[in-house]
Amino acid sequence: MSITNDALFFPVSPELCISFYEAIKETFVAMFGNEPVFLESDESHPGEIIIGIISLVGDIKSSMILMVPKSTATTLALKFTCSDIDYDSPDMSDIIGEISNIIAGDVVARLKARGIWTALSLPMIARGTDAKVQWPSELPSRTQRFTSSDGEFRSKIVAGWPGQWWKKVSGLNYNSAQG
Amino acid sequence: MKLRALVVDDSRVMRGIVMNSLRKTGLAEFEFTEAESGAEAIAKFHPDRFDIVFVDWNMPQMNGIEFINLVRASHKTDHIPIVMVTSEKTKEKVDLAMKTVGATAYITKPFTPEEMEMQVGRLLALMPKA
Numbered sequence: 001m002s003i004t005n006d007a008l009f010f011p012v013s014p015e016l017c018i019s020f021y022e023a024i025k026e027t028f029v030a031m032f033g034n035e036p037v038f039l040e041s042d043e044s045h046p047g048e049i050i051i052g053i054i055s056l057v058g059d060i061k062s063s064m065i066l067m068v069p070k071s072t073a074t075t076l077a078l079k080f081t082c083s084d085i086d087y088d089s090p091d092m093s094d095i096i097g098e099i100s101n102i103i104a105g106d107v108v109a110r111l112k113a114r115g116i117w118t119a120l121s122l123p124m125i126a127r128g129t130d131a132k133v134q135w136p137s138e139l140p141s142r143t144q145r146f147t148s149s150d151g152e153f154r155s156k157i158v159a160g161w162p163g164q165w166w167k168k169v170s171g172l173n174y175n176s177a178q179g
Numbered sequence: 180m181k182l183r184a185l186v187v188d189d190s191r192v193m194r195g196i197v198m199n200s201l202r203k204t205g206l207a208e209f210e211f212t213e214a215e216s217g218a219e220a221i222a223k224f225h226p227d228r229f230d231i232v233f234v235d236w237n238m239p240q241m242n243g244i245e246f247i248n249l250v251r252a253s254h255k256t257d258h259i260p261i262v263m264v265t266s267e268k269t270k271e272k273v274d275l276a277m278k279t280v281g282a283t284a285y286i287t288k289p290f291t292p293e294e295m296e297m298q299v300g301r302l303l304a305l306m307p308k309a
Contacts, residue, residue: 031289081192082199094192101237102288105266112269120267122237 013159015114017142020064020157023106027099028148032079036146036153050092051126051133052100056108058118064107065133065156066100072151079150097123135160180303182207183228187220187246188235188264193288197233197264197295204296206303217241217249226255231302236265236276244280251281260302262286 021038028036050073052066068076070087077085077095085091100123108118126133133156135141141158184201188194194213201209212229214220218241220234232250236243243263250256260283263276268287276282284298 027289081196085192091192094190098190098193098288102266105268105288109268112271120237122239 016060016062016111016159017144017157019107019110019114020103020155021144023103023110024146024155027103027106031099031102032076032148032150034149036148039145039147039152046130048087048129049127049131050087050096051128051131052096052123053126053133054100054104054123055121056104056111056118057121059116060111060118061160062118063135063158063160064100064104065158066096066103067133067154067156068096069152072153075150093125093127097125180207181210182230182303183210183212185212185214185220185223185229185232185234187214187217187233187238187243189215189238190235191215193235193264200290200292200295201233201299203292204299206296206300217243217246220246221249224250224256226253229259230306231299232259232261233264234261236263236267236272244276247276247280247282257281260284260306262298262302264288264290 025035028034046069048070049067050070051068053063054066055061055063073092073096074085074087076099077092080095080099081091085095101120104120104123108120111118135158139158139160141156143154143156145152145154184198186194186197188197194215198209198211198213201211212223214223216238217234220232221241234243234246243265247261247263250259250261261281262284263282264286265272265276266288267273267276273285277285284302286294286298
C-alpha cells in the first residue's frame with residue numbers, strides 16, 4: 001500500500017487517514033499474514049455485511065467503521081481462530097469487534113506519537129444487507145475499499161469535533177460487541 | 180507442572196485464543212477458569228484458587244486495570260502473577276499497567292504463540308517450585 005497523495009484522504013485529514021490505513025495494514029499483516037491493497041474510494045455497501053464500529057475520544061474525536069462482507073468475514077474468522085465460525089453467531093461479532101479493537105489500539109499509539117492523546121471506546125457490531133452507517137453530513141468522512149487474498153472489505157473514517165459528536169444509523173440492528 | 184489460570188476477556192473468542200496459545204506452549208498443564216468481565220473475575224477470585232491470571236484491559240462493567248487494582252489491594256492475592264493481554268499499546272498505558280497498577284507482564288494483541296510462550300515462560304521461571 002502506498003500513501004503519498006493527500007487528495008486521497010479528502011475531506012478527512014491525511015494524518016488521521018494515514019494512521020488508520022497504516023494500522024489496518026499492519027493489523028492484517030500481523031493477524032492474517034497478508035497486506036491489504038488500497039483500492040479506489042467507494043461508498044457502496046453491497047450484499048450482506050458485518051460492521052465493526054469503534055470510536056476514539058480525546059484531543060480529537062474520530063470513529064472507524066470496518067465493513068466486512070460475509071465471505072471475507074468467514075475467511076478471516078477461520079484464520080483467526082483456526083476453526084469454522086458461523087457467520088450469524090455471536091463469535092463472529094466477537095471477531096470483528098476484536099479486529100476493530102486491535103486496529104483502533106494501533107491508531108491510538110500512532111496518534112500519540114504525533115502528540116495527539118485519545119482513548120478507545122468499546123467496539124459495537126452491526127449487521128445488515130446493503131446497509132450503510134450514516135453520520136451527520138457536516139462531519140467529514142472517507143470510505144476506503146481494500147482487497148486482500150482473504151477478500152474485500154471497506155473502512156470508513158469519520159472525523160468529529162468536540163460537541164459535534166453523534167451518529168445516526170439506519171437499516172441496522174445493533175448488538176454490543178464482545179470485543 | 181499444573182497451573183490454575185484465570186482468563187478474563189469479554190470476548191469468548193479471545194479467551195479461547197489465549198487458552199489455546201497457552202496449551203500449545205507446553206510450558207505446563209493448564210486448568211482454566213473463564214470470566215467475561217473484571218466484575219465476574221473478582222466474584223470468582225479467591226486466595227489460593229489461581230496461580231496466574233490473564234486479563235484484557237477494555238471490558239464493560241469493570242476493566243482490567245480496576246480488576247488488577249482490587250487484586251493488588253489485598254496481601255492475600257497481591258503476589259499472583261497477572262498478565263495484561265490487550266490492544267492498548269502506548270507507553271503510557273504499558274506504564275500504567277506495569278508500574279502504577281502492578282501487572283506482572285504485558286502482551287499486546289495480536290500476539291504470536293512465541294510471544295505468549297516467552298512471556299509466560301519468564302514468569303514461570305520466577306515462580307516458586309511446588
